[in-house]
Amino acid sequence: MPRTARTPRSARLAGAVAVALAAALTLTACGSDGGSASPAKVVQQKSDSPYEGTVLGKHFEKPDLQLTDTAGQPYDLRQRTSGKTTLLFFGYTSCPDVCPTTMGDIGVAMKKLSPEERQKVNIVFVSTDPQRDTPQVLRTWLDSMGSDFIGLTGDLEKVKAAAKTLGILIEDPVVNKDGTVTSTHGAQVLAFLPSDDKAHLLYLSGTEVKTYEHDLPLLAQGVAA
Template identity: 40%
Template structure:
């Protein structure tokens, strides 16, 4: 065998070995924010009546935040179901390092008791926040969360005019470093949350 052919064979074998032993590229379903959003230090009220600020009280390595309302017929229950299932997919060590916070966009109907009963249906450790609508809008604004006031419909229901349906990941510096859309599955949430925790 010529030296040239031998050299080519060595290079080819090296590439094969490299392909077999290299680590797979990271798969992250959500969107990482190159310029994180800073949460505002504006106190809302949790379901126990205590003040809670996304800009001061999110001290765990990761806080998952979703803005929605308990009477929401579609995206809110879908996202909350997936978040609850995602928390169950995490091992105990990861789970202890994560909080899930639900901020109501319908404070006129979502008082502390209503929020607690709603969240208990998903996970008793989930944190619920309410307050006056103006404060909720101010909390959402720096996180690029759109919250609109609602109007009562002739049917007796409410048209909230819309709210953002993405979910945010805040780090211990109270910065949103990643977000997910409403179609993210529980498995995708869990995998991404684990990835973010390993980077802490």
């Protein structure tokens, strides 16, 4: 099984509050021997923030991205998620570790929301391995975590360009000698608020379920970070 690169500062980020920080984060590479994205400027959680997630110093624009959803239909990310809280994650279904763990943890937390709250939150998973992640493969994989989760697949160059606007590195998948696939990509979750459709919060790889359980009701309400 390919080794997963770790995020060396995640423990420090999770443990401190009320400190302004512009940090170069080494982003976890799922199923990789290494790899990192370009530095992402963030501000650590403010003492007056109601959220446990990391508050971003720069509010990233939602990527202008048109792909194919799990029903095989065109999906315009900006248009379809406009005015609605959106959690965005890039990954691939054959990932041995970070991707299923992250999406599974979000799925567990989403089950704690009321039906009304769930309708106010989009969970979007964008494939970094579109050759293998067909709409059908994505749907089957996502259904084990959340039947209402949105899966998108398509032109990898579009995906890489969209991720780059968020400071996320995605490299071309590599097929290993044993037939497994390694896709190196940043493994953080970005939360876009409905007030301006911009990313205000970041959740690093390894974020605990209880953090999502705490923050998702606030995100559903569109509470300012």
